[in-house]
Amino acid sequence: MIDIENLSKAFGARTLWRDVNLTVGRGEMLALTGPSGSGKSTLLNCLGLLDKPSTGSIRYEGKDITRFGRGDVRRFRRDTLGYLFQHYALIENATVAENLEVVAGPRRSARSGSKGTDGKRGGTAVAEALGRVGLAGREKERIHHLSGGEQQRVALARLMVQRPALVLADEPTGALDDDNSTVVIDILREMSDAGCAVVIATHDAGVRDRCDAVFAVHESSLVRSPATAGATG
Numbered sequence: 522m523i524d525i526e527n528l529s530k531a532f533g534a535r536t537l538w539r540d541v542n543l544t545v546g547r548g549e550m551l552a553l554t555g556p557s558g559s560g561k562s563t564l565l566n567c568l569g570l571l572d573k574p575s576t577g578s579i580r581y582e583g584k585d586i587t588r589f590g591r592g593d594v595r596r597f598r599r600d601t602l603g604y605l606f607q608h609y610a611l612i613e614n615a616t617v618a619e620n621l622e623v624v625a626g627p628r629r630s631a632r633s634g635s636k637g638t639d640g641k642r643g644g645t646a647v648a649e650a651l652g653r654v655g656l657a658g659r660e661k662e663r664i665h666h667l668s669g670g671e672q673q674r675v676a677l678a679r680l681m682v683q684r685p686a687l688v689l690a691d692e693p694t695g696a697l698d699d700d701n702s703t704v705v706i707d708i709l710r711e712m713s714d715a716g717c718a719v720v721i722a723t724h725d726a727g728v729r730d731r732c733d734a735v736f737a738v739h740e741s742s743l744v745r746s747p748a749t750a751g752a753t754g
């Protein structure tokens with residue numbers, strides 16, 4: 522589904538990584554690891570069209586998304602991508618429910634190509650998703666009144682409602698205790714098992730253990746961790 526070819530990224534004279542080649546298929550959940558500052562978030566940002574690689578291509582179903590114009594970028598973000606990032610991209614002044622309803626309305630599903638207007642896309646889906654992340658009944662609270670970990674779980678609930686084809690998660694368990702970390706990783710795993718491709722930048726060994734493959738940024742290259750030799754990539 523995603524084919525990264527010969528990707529490199531430099532900021533000025535400093536090359537973060539080069540010659541990155543990676544394929545992420547439907548239903549695969551991959552971990553990106555590596556030391557702090559090695560460029561994991563930057564790689565996710567390139568996949569999420571928040572940053573541009575210096576060279577190389579990122580193909581999604583054959584199309585090089587690094588060459589998308591503004592309209593295609595907007596559609597790709599809306600229809601295909603789901604972000605679980607440190608700054609969560611939630612609407613701060615809106616309520617929990619409003620943040621989820623933004624993605625629950627009638628819209629085209631990138632995976633099925635059909636209108637996603639079944640009954641689950643409305644209030645029921647919102648309530649179910651909030652229940653799964655331990656925030657049942659919190660619909661009317663404003664985002665800026667929630668803790669960092671609660672906001673992260675709202676962002677996860679939004680992904681459950683949105684059901685994107687590709688999820689990019691940057692340290693998704695970083696602000697969470699063990700129980701909530703387990704909830705997050707269980708849900709990401711379920712989304713992946715349902716056909717979503719999931720790429721997670723993480724330092725958390727518990728997250729890495731649940732992934733199909735682990736890749737590390739090491740000396741400016743992306744290398745596959747031998748511990749996951751059974752997986753593809």
Ligand SMILES: Nc1ncnc2c1ncn2[C@@H]1O[C@H](COP(=O)(O)OP(=O)(O)OP(=O)(O)O)[C@@H](O)[C@H]1O
Nearest residue numbers: 532537555556557558559560561562563564722724
């Ligand atoms: N826009 C930018 N301009 C210049 N340097 C940048 C820019 N964005 C990131 N960097 C640098 O690129 C390096 C990699 O940052 P990145 O956040 O991708 O690392 P990371 O592996 O995700 O780190 P961590 O594990 O600490 O989150 C850092 O040294 C950072 O300062």
